[in-house]
Amino acid sequence: MAIFHDMIEKTMEVFMDDFSVFGNSFFTCLTNLENMLKRCEDTKLALNWEKSHFMGKEGILLGHKISKKGIEVDKEKIEVILKLPHPATVKGIRSFLGHAGFYRHFIKDFSKISRPMTHILEKNSPFIFSNKCIRAFRTLIDKLTEAPILIAPN
Structure with missing residues (x-):
C-alpha cells in the first residue's frame, strides 16, 4: 500500500x-x-x-501462524485438510493440491510427492486414482501434520 x-x-x-x-x-x-x-x-x-x-505475541497472517518461534502452519486449516477424503474427480485433485500447495514450503519435495496426482491433471490424461496417487495423498497429509516451524532469516 x-x-x-x-x-x-x-x-x-x-x-x-x-x-x-x-x-x-x-x-x-x-x-x-x-x-x-x-x-x-x-x-x-x-x-x-x-x-x-x-x-x-502470535497471530494468523495469510494462513500462517506467526510467533517469535517462527512461521508455522495454521492448525485449523490443517484440520480441514485432514478431513478430506482422497479425491475422486479432477476437480477434487485440483482442490486438494490447492489447499495442500498453500503449505508447500513446509513440505520437502512437495512437487515430487504430488507428481502422481498432478499427472492426472495433464491434458488427455485418464482419471485413474491409482495406489501411487493414494500414497501421494496420504504422504502429503502426513507431512502437513508434522510440518516444521520455519524460521525467517534475519
Missing part, C-alpha cells in the same frame, strides 16, 4: 489487504502502532476492527 511506503520493512509489513506492525520492544511496537493508526486516520483508511488484533 502506497500510504505506508515509508514504513514498510521498517515498522510494518503489508501483504495484500493484511498488514502487521512490529517492534523489538513493547514501547517501540506501541509507537509504531500509533504511527500506523495515525496514518490510517490521516488518509481515511478504514480498518475492520473485528479482524484487527493488537499487541499479540
Whole structure:
C-alpha cells in the first residue's frame, strides 16, 4: 500500500489487504502502532476492527501462524485438510493440491510427492486414482501434520 511506503520493512509489513506492525520492544511496537493508526486516520483508511488484533505475541497472517518461534502452519486449516477424503474427480485433485500447495514450503519435495496426482491433471490424461496417487495423498497429509516451524532469516 502506497500510504505506508515509508514504513514498510521498517515498522510494518503489508501483504495484500493484511498488514502487521512490529517492534523489538513493547514501547517501540506501541509507537509504531500509533504511527500506523495515525496514518490510517490521516488518509481515511478504514480498518475492520473485528479482524484487527493488537499487541499479540502470535497471530494468523495469510494462513500462517506467526510467533517469535517462527512461521508455522495454521492448525485449523490443517484440520480441514485432514478431513478430506482422497479425491475422486479432477476437480477434487485440483482442490486438494490447492489447499495442500498453500503449505508447500513446509513440505520437502512437495512437487515430487504430488507428481502422481498432478499427472492426472495433464491434458488427455485418464482419471485413474491409482495406489501411487493414494500414497501421494496420504504422504502429503502426513507431512502437513508434522510440518516444521520455519524460521525467517534475519
